[in-house]
Amino acid sequence: MKIPLFPLQSVFFPGERIPLHIFEERYKQLIHDCREEAIAFGIPVYIEGTLAYGTEMKLEEIMNTYDNGEMDVICTAKRVFKVLTFDNQMGEKLYAGGIVEFLDNEDDGTKAQRETVLSLIEELYALMNVPFSAVSFPTFNSYTLVHKIGLSIVQEHELLQMTHESERLSYLRAHLKTTISVLQEVNRTKKIIDMNGHFRNFDPLDFEDFKL
Numbered sequence: 001m002k003i004p005l006f007p008l009q010s011v012f013f014p015g016e017r018i019p020l021h022i023f024e025e026r027y028k029q030l031i032h033d034c035r036e037e038a039i040a041f042g043i044p045v046y047i048e049g050t051l052a053y054g055t056e057m058k059l060e061e062i063m064n065t066y067d068n069g070e071m072d073v074i075c076t077a078k079r080v081f082k083v084l085t086f087d088n089q090m091g092e093k094l095y096a097g098g099i100v101e102f103l104d105n106e107d108d109g110t111k112a113q114r115e116t117v118l119s120l121i122e123e124l125y126a127l128m129n130v131p132f133s134a135v136s137f138p139t140f141n142s143y144t145l146v147h148k149i150g151l152s153i154v155q156e157h158e159l160l161q162m163t164h165e166s167e168r169l170s171y172l173r174a175h176l177k178t179t180i181s182v183l184q185e186v187n188r189t190k191k192i193i194d195m196n197g198h199f200r201n202f203d204p205l206d207f208e209d210f211k212l
Helices: 026-037 113-125 153-160 163-197
Strands: 001-004 017-022 041-049 050-065 070-082 096-102
Touching: 001 026, 001 050, 017 026, 017 050, 017 113, 026 050, 026 070, 026 153, 041 153, 050 096, 050 153, 113 163, 153 163
Parallel strands: 001 041
Antiparallel strands: 001 096, 017 070, 041 050, 050 070, 070 096
8 A cells, every 4th residue: 555654763653642743845745635635644763774664644633833834733643554665755746655564463462461561660650750640451552651661762663563462562561670670770779879978787797606
């Protein structure tokens, strides 16, 4: 399937609502076409000099239009796709386009996996002393808080390519456990540093029955 493409150095996941500021002429034209023709477009991730995977976008609302034609728009991320071809201009249009293949998604994550990941996220936030807003468990999935747990863009791009919810949840679990372990060690080190130079109580050792 050939769709308009709007490459960005960002990863978006299905279900996200994305605010975009549109200022380039080619993308002003793209938004106009999306509104008039009810077409979707794709945001492929530009990473490490390549465009391999991305997410389909549906224009939801134009929030503001400025005198110079720039716009603030809201889009919703839909399906993940693999980029098969890329053309810098889609026919006579100013914007890019290309043939994409949409990935199937298997929602095979278990309740236990989701409970574990959500619990680890809460633990991470507690370690960072950052307020955590309660998440409704029935609606929680691997995409819900993916931008808020410290993944790099490379890691987010890897997650985007995974077609099974169970695989994504396992990936997040491993990342969270590693991050929590690092933070716990940092906090332990901070406590040791804070004690340096202060009077400390030491438990006396009993050598009554000690033999060398």
